[in-house]
Amino acid sequence: MFDSLAEAYYVQGNKSKALENYTIALKLDPKLESARKMIQELK
Secondary structure, three states, X not given: OHHHHXXXXXXXXXHHHHHHHHHHHHHHOOOOHHHHHHHHHHO
């Protein structure tokens, strides 16, 4: 869920909210490589 929300924020250009939600998604599922990659891209 947080991964999808983060993607929506990213598409809208809200990178801070995207980063926040990708971070939550990764904490909930540490194996989520897509979130890990996007966090690296957004930092």
